[in-house]
Amino acid sequence: MASAPQLPLFYNGLEPLSSETHADYRIQPQDSAPHLIGQHAIPITTDEFALVQRFMPIVFSVGDDAIPLGLMGLNEGVNVFIGDDGKLVDDNFYVPAYVRRYPYMLARLRPESEELSLCFDPSSPVLGAYDEGDKLFENGQPTEVTKQILAFNEQFEQAGQRTQNFMRELRELGLLMEGEVSIQPDAGGQPFIYRGFQMVNEEKLNGLRGDQLRKMQQSGMLPLLYAHLFSLALMREVFGRQVQQGKTPPSLPQGV
Template structure:
């Protein structure tokens, strides 16, 4: 899945055109997340991510059948363009790093219903034709590094599709509703974040026994619980911002 804010210049990997391309793995690829205040998260990551980030759902339009789509995201900042986890030296100040960021500069794009292509961000400064580990060997075959990277992003793509279906089912059950996060700053100023979807607990309590059994057996109830746990990180995220601004002698905009 190509994320425009992350993959700024996506290009399909071609064994002829890119036969000399190399990856400088000693460089931090996490710097690409500068300016990202949220990133797509697969359902398989909820268990780890809920300990670090708020996990919110964003409206992602409709599919070809007109069904509402949602995209879960790990939130890195409370305002647009703000990332409170990326450090100046390129380190990530959290134990868990979302899979799509770990895979950067690589991802996959769908060619048609059954075919995908490996894509990389051509703007990434860790790519070179003179330094680093090669993508292809002298015979033009993928190196072990490229094989491992491809397997990783293929696994992510599988989880993206599972997550898409999970979100669709949650919307069909009307379990995700527009929500708002409100807080009061130390100086008494009110602060709010909105524009996202989150679990409607009243609606969850209204589900039939059959629907609850479906959620339990499908793993969706576990996802919702992780999502609920993650919401406490909204306050921690704001505290993180306030601490950084206090250290810099700034005020919240």
């Protein structure tokens, strides 16, 4: 079932980054992402649709607060792009910004506050009081590395706002419908039916008035919808990877 994750996905906790508390913290480069093992659906932003649709199917989670998801597998607990060692199976792959953001995140320290603070997951081995690695602070001030991390997180938040606006328009136009994909295995037998996600109703899209379509074209929304629709052809490719990796469920699946 591809439902909206209970954010924040991957995070075990959040702690505000402080020049006092974390004055001696450094970043240690990681060559793997263990938190990605078995994660089959990753939140993505509309800014990424053009890149994501080259590698993964783009679908929408179920529910009123639907979000776009890049499918790294068609079944719970299956990720065909990440090996058991947490490393990418293929070097030529677009890693979603949500993944690259970890272990950092902009968050409100108090519910009533409008200000966002740069936080991190204290359980992550990426940063700590290490002897080697890039410093986060120097002489009580953020280093260039920390400034770059903050800038990336700010850009991600802005992309998130654009994605929320896109989803609101999608709901107002009534273009989302329950998705279903049937995949016939090459070896024959009964098809695998995947449900539990939403997709754009292409018939409704084609039936929109000319002025509505023109407005969507001018706003950049229409190309995003077609990127999503074109990406659905990758369902079979992801299914094929699951077969090759021996990760196809023995019984007919009911959702992604």
